[in-house]
Amino acid sequence: MKHSIIFSMLSVLLMSCTSPKAAPQEISSAHKSNLKMDTNGLDTATFGGGCFWCVEAVYQQLKGVVSVASGYSGGQRENPSYEQVCSGATGHAEVVQIVFDPKLISFDELLEVFWTVHDPTTINRQGADIGTQYRSVVFYNSEQQHLTAQMYKDKLNKEGAFPNLVMTEISPLTKFYKAEGYHQNYYNENENQPYCSLVIKPKIEKFQKVFKSKMK
Numbered sequence: 001m002k003h004s005i006i007f008s009m010l011s012v013l014l015m016s017c018t019s020p021k022a023a024p025q026e027i028s029s030a031h032k033s034n035l036k037m038d039t040n041g042l043d044t045a046t047f048g049g050g051c052f053w054c055v056e057a058v059y060q061q062l063k064g065v066v067s068v069a070s071g072y073s074g075g076q077r078e079n080p081s082y083e084q085v086c087s088g089a090t091g092h093a094e095v096v097q098i099v100f101d102p103k104l105i106s107f108d109e110l111l112e113v114f115w116t117v118h119d120p121t122t123i124n125r126q127g128a129d130i131g132t133q134y135r136s137v138v139f140y141n142s143e144q145q146h147l148t149a150q151m152y153k154d155k156l157n158k159e160g161a162f163p164n165l166v167m168t169e170i171s172p173l174t175k176f177y178k179a180e181g182y183h184q185n186y187y188n189e190n191e192n193q194p195y196c197s198l199v200i201k202p203k204i205e206k207f208q209k210v211f212k213s214k215m216k
Contacts, residue, residue: 041101041102041103042066042099042100042101042102043099043100043101043102043107044097044098044099044100044141045097045098045100045107045110045138045141045145046073046095046096046097046098046138046139046140046141046173046176047095047096047098047110047114047137047138047139048073048074048093048094048095048096048134048135048136048137048138048139049114049117049118049120049126049136050094050118050126050127050129050134050136051094051126051129051134052070052071052094052095052096052179052183053070053183053186053187053195053196053200054117054118054187054199054200054203055070055095055096055117055118056068056069056070056096056184056185056186056187057186057187057188057200057203057204058113058117058203058204058207059096059098059110059113060185060187060188061204061207061208061211061215061216062100062105062110062113062211062214062215062216063104063105063214063215063216064100064101064102064103064104064105065098065099065100065101065105065216066099066100066101067098067099068096068097068098068099069096069097069176069178069179069184070094070095070096070178070179070183070184070186071094071095071096071097071176071177071178071179072085072090072092072093072094072095072133072176072177072179073092073093073095073097073137073139073173073174073175073176073177074091074092074093074095074137074139074169074171074174075090075091075092075093076090076091077089077090077091077092079177080092080177081180082179082180082183085133086131086133088131088132088133090133091132092133092177093132093133093134093135093137094133094134094179095137095139095176097176097178098110105214107144107145107148108148108152109214111138111148111149111152113207113211113214114138115152115156115161115166115168116207116210117203117207118136119136120136120162120166120167120168121162121163121164121165121166121167122136122167123135123167135169136166136167136168136169137168137169137170137171138168138169138170138171139171139172139173139176140170140171140172140173141172141173146170146172149170150170153166153168153170187200187201187204
């Protein structure tokens, strides 16, 4: 794990989703999924770093990432809709669940990307996106992920990687609810929309400069 990348590039990459998200055009039923290590040796990671459209678009670029699904975790309501989560009343965070091949990319490397491409020092906020649904969070699915995430967070704070303390929540994954279909692969299917071109595209371009060797 190379923390030097984070320390040298944080000022460039701490861009969050700063424009209001478009109103949903359709609502399809969200469904529940708890992904664990599968028979092919794949693993999962579940992260929240503000707008899930932004986070999804970043992780789709990485070698070793098999799939990325946008969804909701960390709340009380069963099968929440996007509108319910956006109200802030369900307790869920917008997250992405990443299926990855540990032989090609490690959980440590996924964390390195996570803490580089959003601001983990703000509580319940990324830019103009405000509310508990936009909190910075790692939902771990094993004790090893728990220990790794906590050690990494402690190291960032000890070494002063950010001007303020990292406030990222580190909690066990209980349930992951996949978001409505129109949220999936959002950037790739809506690249010319204003939010994508003005907010997500610059974020991806800066991410690519730092993690060029890890790109697909």
